[in-house]
Amino acid sequence: MTRLRDASILVVGASGGLGRDIARLLADQGARLILSGRDRDRLEALDLRWPIITADLADPAEIVDLVARATDVTGRLDGIVNAAGVVAFGAATEVTDATLDRLFAVNTLAPIRLLRAARQGPWPTPPPRGVVPSW
Numbered sequence: 295m296t297r298l299r300d301a302s303i304l305v306v307g308a309s310g311g312l313g314r315d316i317a318r319l320l321a322d323q324g325a326r327l328i329l330s331g332r333d334r335d336r337l338e339a340l341d342l343r344w345p346i347i348t349a350d351l352a353d354p355a356e357i358v359d360l361v362a363r364a365t366d367v368t369g370r371l372d373g374i375v376n377a378a379g380v381v382a383f384g385a386a387t388e389v390t391d392a393t394l395d396r397l398f399a400v401n402t403l404a405p406i407r408l409l410r411a412a413r414q415g416p417w418p419t420p421p422p423r424g425v426v427p428s429w
């Protein structure tokens with residue numbers, strides 16, 4: 295079983311329902327967290343004592359910056375949990391390009407970009423080998 299005590303884990307989407315519960319579980323297991331989402335108020339309302347870094351996953355540059363800052367904060371990154379995601383409802387024939395682009399950017403491209411940013415960083419310890427996506 296993976297050892298979580300003292301592992302540095304970036305929880306992306308920690309302001310959401312799934313991410314909040316995952317963050318609490320990881321904290322209970324002794325992991326050191328970095329909490330991320332766009333909504334700082336909701337991240338602060340978690341009342342966890344870990345650093346908060348806001349980022350918009352639809353913006354590739356913000357993803358790179360998020361991973362770099364998360365690594366700076368802890369000195370290393372052992373894992374990333376991606377619990378962020380967006381949904382849209384309605385007929386496929388009526389969905390707009392803007393909605394399609396947002397769905398694809400956040401749900402599909404962001405996990406890949408997170409992993410790529412993590413693998414490309416200057417690492418004092420071995421980088422994360424994967425991102426756990428929420429879909």
Ligand SMILES: NC(=O)c1ccc[n+]([C@@H]2O[C@H](COP(=O)([O-])OP(=O)(O)OC[C@H]3O[C@@H](n4cnc5c(N)ncnc54)[C@H](OP(=O)(O)O)[C@@H]3O)[C@@H](O)[C@H]2O)c1
Pocket residue numbers: 306307308309310311312313331332333334336349350351352377378379380381400428429
């Ligand atoms: N809950 C479930 O049982 C379940 C089951 C299977 C799959 N999923 C999937 O898991 C994901 C999370 O579910 P949830 O129930 O926790 O949803 P949720 O409560 O709506 O939370 C969504 C999370 O995604 C973040 N997010 C959305 N767009 C973002 C963006 N552009 N940049 C950064 N963060 C962004 C939100 O952060 P901010 O609000 O701070 O921006 C929030 O933390 C969804 O994709 C959902 O479809 C959920």
